[in-house]
Amino acid sequence: MVILITGATGLVGSKISEDLLSQGHTVHYLTTRKSAIKSSDNHKGFLWNVKEMTIDAKCIDGVDAIVHLAGETVFQKWTDAAKKRILNSRIDSTNLLLNLLKENEHQVKHVVTASAIGIYPDDQDGKALREDEIPPTATNFLADVCIAWEKIGTQFKELGLTHAIVRIGIVLSGKGGALEQMSKPVKFYAGSGFGNGKMWQSWVAIDDLSGIFIHILNHELEGVYNGVAPHPVRNRPMMNRIGKVMGKPVFLPNVPEFIMKVMLGEMSSIVLASQHASSSRIEEKGYSFKYPELEAALRSYLK
Numbered sequence: 001m002v003i004l005i006t007g008a009t010g011l012v013g014s015k016i017s018e019d020l021l022s023q024g025h026t027v028h029y030l031t032t033r034k035s036a037i038k039s040s041d042n043h044k045g046f047l048w049n050v051k052e053m054t055i056d057a058k059c060i061d062g063v064d065a066i067v068h069l070a071g072e073t074v075f076q077k078w079t080d081a082a083k084k085r086i087l088n089s090r091i092d093s094t095n096l097l098l099n100l101l102k103e104n105e106h107q108v109k110h111v112v113t114a115s116a117i118g119i120y121p122d123d124q125d126g127k128a129l130r131e132d133e134i135p136p137t138a139t140n141f142l143a144d145v146c147i148a149w150e151k152i153g154t155q156f157k158e159l160g161l162t163h164a165i166v167r168i169g170i171v172l173s174g175k176g177g178a179l180e181q182m183s184k185p186v187k188f189y190a191g192s193g194f195g196n197g198k199m200w201q202s203w204v205a206i207d208d209l210s211g212i213f214i215h216i217l218n219h220e221l222e223g224v225y226n227g228v229a230p231h232p233v234r235n236r237p238m239m240n241r242i243g244k245v246m247g248k249p250v251f252l253p254n255v256p257e258f259i260m261k262v263m264l265g266e267m268s269s270i271v272l273a274s275q276h277a278s279s280s281r282i283e284e285k286g287y288s289f290k291y292p293e294l295e296a297a298l299r300s301y302l303k
C-alpha cells in the first residue's frame with residue numbers, strides 16, 4: 001500500500017511511518033517544514049502550507065490511503081490566538097485534503113483521521129465509554145476542537161471514501177510526550193498526583209496506537225475507535241506505578257487543583273480531566289494489544 005501521512009514528523013506519525021515502512025509499505029508525508037523533507041523510493045516528503053492553503057498535489061500520486069494527524073500542539077498556553085491556531089490547523093488542513101481529493105485524479109479509498117478522548121465529558125465515576133454510547137457534547141475547548149475535527153472528517157465519506165476516526169488517549173512513548181513529562185519530576189523524587197488523583201487516565205502504548213492505525217488500514221475499517229489500552233488507571237496510581245518502575249517512590253501529596261489552574265490556566269483541563277474510554281470496539285474488530293497492562297508498557301518505555 002502507499003499511505004499519505006500528515007503530522008508524520010510528530011510523536012505518533014513518526015512511529016506509524018516507521019512501522020508501515022518496516023512492513024514493506026510506501027509512505028508519502030506532508031510537512032510544513034522544508035528541512036523535514038527527505039526522499040527515497042519508499043519514503044517521500046511533500047510540502048504544504050496550511051495557513052496559506054497550499055499543497056504539493058504530487059503527494060497524492062499512487063496513494064491508497066491517508067492518515068491525517070497534523071495539528072498545532074495543544075500543550076501550550078491557551079491564549080485566544082493559540083486556541084485559534086489549534087482549531088484552525090486541524091480544520092484548514094482537513095479542508096486542504098478534501099480539496100486535493102476533489103480537484104485531482106486519485107486512487108485513494110480510505111482515510112483515517114485523528115481525534116482525542118477529550119471529546120468525552122469529564123467523569124470520574126462512570127463506566128468505560130464506548131464510541132457510540134455517549135453523543136459528543138462540548139464541555140470544554142478540547143471537546144469543541146474534537147467535535148469540529150470529527151464533523152469535518154465526515155466529508156471524506158461524502159466523497160465516497162471509507163472514513164475512520166481514532167480517538168487517541170494519553171500516548172506513552174519512550175521518545176517524549178506525556179510519559180516524559182510525568183516521569184521527569186519522579187526522577188528527582190518530586191513526583192505527585194494532580195487534584196484528587198482520581199481522574200481516569202486512558203493511556204495507550206505508542207506501539208499499540210500505531211498498531212491500531214495500521215489494523216484499521218489493513219482491514220479498511222470505518223467508524224470511530226477509541227485508541228486506548230484495555231486497562232486505564234486513575235491518576236495517582238499511574239504516578240505511583242511510574243515511581244515503582246523507576247525505583248523512585250512517589251510520596252508527595254497531590255498538587256491541588258487550584259494550583260494546577262494557576263500554573264497552567266485553562267490548559268490544566270488536559271491534566272485534570274477524567275476520561276474512562278473503552279478499547280472493546282477495536283478488539284472486537286480483531287486488534288490484539290501488545291501492552292494491555294500499564295506496568296509492562298512503563299517497563300518498556302522508561303528503560
Ligand SMILES: NC(=O)c1ccc[n+]([C@@H]2O[C@H](COP(=O)([O-])OP(=O)(O)OC[C@H]3O[C@@H](n4cnc5c(N)ncnc54)[C@H](OP(=O)(O)O)[C@@H]3O)[C@@H](O)[C@H]2O)c1
Pocket residue numbers: 006007008009010011012013030031032033036050069070071072073074089093114115116117168169170171177178
Ligand atoms: N500525543 C498524544 O498524547 C495525543 C493524544 C490525543 C490526541 N493526539 C492528537 O494526535 C495527533 C498527533 O499527535 P502527536 O503527539 O504526534 O503530535 P505532535 O508530535 O505535536 O505532531 C504533530 C504534527 O503536526 C504537524 N503540525 C503542527 N502544527 C501544524 C500546523 N499549524 N499546520 C499543519 N501541521 C502542523 C507537525 O508536522 P510538521 O512540523 O512536519 O509540519 C507535527 O509533526 C495530533 O493532532 C494530536 O492532537 C495526540
